[in-house]
Amino acid sequence: MVVFAGSAQPRGAFHMTMDANDALETARVFPCATLFAAHTDGWVPFKQSAERLAAAFASLGVGHRLAAPEPGRPVAFVL
Numbered sequence: 001m002v003v004f005a006g007s008a009q010p011r012g013a014f015h016m017t018m019d020a021n022d023a024l025e026t027a028r029v030f031p032c033a034t035l036f037a038a039h040t041d042g043w044v045p046f047k048q049s050a051e052r053l054a055a056a057f058a059s060l061g062v063g064h065r066l067a068a069p070e071p072g073r074p075v076a077f078v079l
Helices: 020-031 049-059
Strands: 002-004 035-038
Touching: 002 020, 020 035, 020 049
Parallel strands: 002 035
Antiparallel strands: none
């Protein structure tokens, strides 16, 4: 599952993309899914980096469920 993370805040206090809590809740709702974090770095409005997201997952013992694709490298998804 691709989650658009990074907690982007282009204006005001609302998040345009998921923060760590949102992504963790998604992991809870979909217990068999691996989550691929997209859009976590490279844009000023992102407030949470890929490293912070990974740390949040690791702290709750679900770090193995989070994948961070390497920028510029293709990822094959099996349906």
